[in-house]
Amino acid sequence: MRGISILGSTGTIGVSTLEVIRLHPEEMRVVALTAQCNDQRLFEQCGEFLPDLAVMADPAAAQRLGERIKAAGLPTRVLAGVENLEAAAAAPEAHCVMAAIVGAAGLLPTLAAARAGKQLLLANKESLVMAGRLLMDAVRASNGALIPIDSEHNAIFQCLPAGASPGERPRGVRKVMLTASGGPFLRISADRLARITPEEACAHPKWAMGRKISVDSATLMNKGLELIEACWLFGMAVEDVEVVVHPQSIVHSLVEYLDGSVLAQLGNPDMRTPIAHALAWPQRRDSGVEPLDLVHIGRLDFEAPDLERFPCLAYAQAAARAGGTAPAILNAANEVAVQAFLERQLNFTAIPEIIEGVLETVETIENVDTLEVILRADADARRAAAAVMQHPVTRQYA
Numbered sequence: 037m038r039g040i041s042i043l044g045s046t047g048t049i050g051v052s053t054l055e056v057i058r059l060h061p062e063e064m065r066v067v068a069l070t071a072q073c074n075d076q077r078l079f080e081q082c083g084e085f086l087p088d089l090a091v092m093a094d095p096a097a098a099q100r101l102g103e104r105i106k107a108a109g110l111p112t113r114v115l116a117g118v119e120n121l122e123a124a125a126a127a128p129e130a131h132c133v134m135a136a137i138v139g140a141a142g143l144l145p146t147l148a149a150a151r152a153g154k155q156l157l158l159a160n161k162e163s164l165v166m167a168g169r170l171l172m173d174a175v176r177a178s179n180g181a182l183i184p185i186d187s188e189h190n191a192i193f194q195c196l197p198a199g200a201s202p203g204e205r206p207r208g209v210r211k212v213m214l215t216a217s218g219g220p221f222l223r224i225s226a227d228r229l230a231r232i233t234p235e236e237a238c239a240h241p242k243w244a245m246g247r248k249i250s251v252d253s254a255t256l257m258n259k260g261l262e263l264i265e266a267c268w269l270f271g272m273a274v275e276d277v278e279v280v281v282h283p284q285s286i287v288h289s290l291v292e293y294l295d296g297s298v299l300a301q302l303g304n305p306d307m308r309t310p311i312a313h314a315l316a317w318p319q320r321r322d323s324g325v326e327p328l329d330l331v332h333i334g335r336l337d338f339e340a341p342d343l344e345r346f347p348c349l350a351y352a353q354a355a356a357r358a359g360g361t362a363p364a365i366l367n368a369a370n371e372v373a374v375q376a377f378l379e380r381q382l383n384f385t386a387i388p389e390i391i392e393g394v395l396e397t398v399e400t401i402e403n404v405d406t407l408e409v410i411l412r413a414d415a416d417a418r419r420a421a422a423a424v425m426q427h428p429v430t431r432q433y434a
C-alpha cells in the first residue's frame with residue numbers, strides 16, 4: 037500500500053491525481069490533502085478518501101472544514117496555515133508527495149517533501165524555476181526521487197535511460213525537445229492579442245488546466261518555465277533544450293541521442309497519464325485514459341515558435357542563461373502580471389511588457405545558495421512589477 041500526500045488536491049492536477057488513485061484502492065492510500073480556501077471540495081475529498089490529515093492555508097476555511105469534518109464524524113485531523121502545508125508534505129506515512137500547488141506558494145512545501153526524502157511528483161514547476169539548485173540538492177541529499185508531472189518532462193523522463201541521477205545529464209544525450217501546443221492564440225494576429233479576455237485565454241484547445249497555467253500557456257511563458265525546469269531536471273544547458281510547436285499535443289516531448297536516434301513519448305493529452313506513471317513508478321498502472329488512435333488523429337505537425345508575438349519564451353531563455361536569481365525574478369513578475377490580467381487590470385499583451393520591465397530593473401544575484409536570497413528576489417520582483425503596472429500604458433484594460 038503506497039501512502040500519498042497531495043499538496044493542492046482541490047486543483048486540476050489534484051483532482052486528476054485522486055481520479056487515478058480511485059482506480060487503485062488496493063494499492064494506493066491518501067495520507068494527506070491540502071488546499072488554500074476551497075473547503076467545500078476538500079470536505080468532499082476527505083469524505084471519500086479518508087486522509088489522516090487535511091491542511092488549509094486559509095485559517096477561516098480551515099475552521100469551516102474542521103467543523104464539517106467533526107459533524108460528519110470523519111477521522112481526518114484538520115490543520116490551518118501555510119506552515120502546516122509542510123506537515124502534509126513530510127507526513128511519515130506518505131511514500132509519494134504530489135506537489136500540485138500553483139505558483140511560488142508551492143516552494144516551501146515542495147522543498148519540505150524533497151528534504152524528507154519522499155518520492156516527489158513535481159507538478160509545481162515554479163518551485164524548480166525559483167530554486168532549482170536548492171530543490172535538486174535536497175532531492176539528492178535525502179536520497180529521494182523526483183518524477184516530473186509536466187507531460188513534457190514526464191515524457192523526457194520516460195525516454196531517458198533508466199537509472200539516470202536527478203539533475204545529471206545522462207550520457208549519450210545530444211538534446212531534448214520540448215513540444216508546445218502553441219496555446220489558444222497560435223494563429224491570432226498581434227493586433228487581436230491586445231484584446232484577448234481572461235475567458236479566451238483560459239479556454240485551452242487541448243488541455244483543461246487551472247487559470248494561471250492556462251494564461252501561461254497562452255503567452256508561451258509556460259514553455260519558458262518548462263525550459264528552465266528541463267535544465268534543472270536533466271542537467272541540460274539552455275542551448276540543448278529546443279522548443280517545437282506541435283498543435284495536436286500527441287507527442288509530449290523527445291530526446292535526441294548522439295547517434296541520431298530520437299525517442300518520443302506519445303499519448304492522448306490527458307494529465308492522468310503522467311500522473312499514473314509517476315504514482316506507480318517504476319511499475320505501470322491503468323490511468324483511465326483512452327487508448328491513442330493514431331489513424332483517427334491522422335497527422336502530426338511541428339513548427340518553430342514565434343518569439344515576436346510571444347516574447348515570454350525569449351525572456352525565459354534569457355533568464356535561464358543569466359542564472360542566479362533571474363528565473364525567480366521572471367517567475368514573480370509573471371505571477372503578478374497574470375493575476376492582474378485575470379482581474380482585468382491589464383491587457384494580455386501587457387504581461388510580457390511587465391516581465392521585461394521587471395527583468396530590467398531588479399538586479400540578478402548570482403549566488404543562490406540560500407532560500408533567503410531567492411525569497412528576497414521574489415519579493416523585490418513583485419514590488420517592481422507593481423511599480424511597472426502603475427505606468428499608464430500597461431495599466432489600461434481594453
Ligand SMILES: NC(=O)c1ccc[n+]([C@@H]2O[C@H](COP(=O)([O-])OP(=O)(O)OC[C@H]3O[C@@H](n4cnc5c(N)ncnc54)[C@H](OP(=O)(O)O)[C@@H]3O)[C@@H](O)[C@H]2O)c1
Pocket residue numbers: 043044045046047048049050070071072073074075093135136137138139141159160161162185186187243244245246247248249307
Ligand atoms: N493543470 C495542468 O494540466 C498542469 C499540467 C502541468 C503542470 N501543472 C502545474 O501544476 C500546478 C497546479 O496547477 P493546476 O492547474 O492544478 O492549478 P489549480 O487548478 O489552480 O489548483 C491549484 C491548487 O493549489 C491550491 N493553492 C493555490 N494557492 C495556494 C496557496 N497560496 N497556498 C496553498 N495552496 C494553494 C489551490 O487550492 P484552492 O482550490 O483552495 O484555491 C488548488 O488546490 C501548477 O504549478 C501548474 O503549473 C499543471
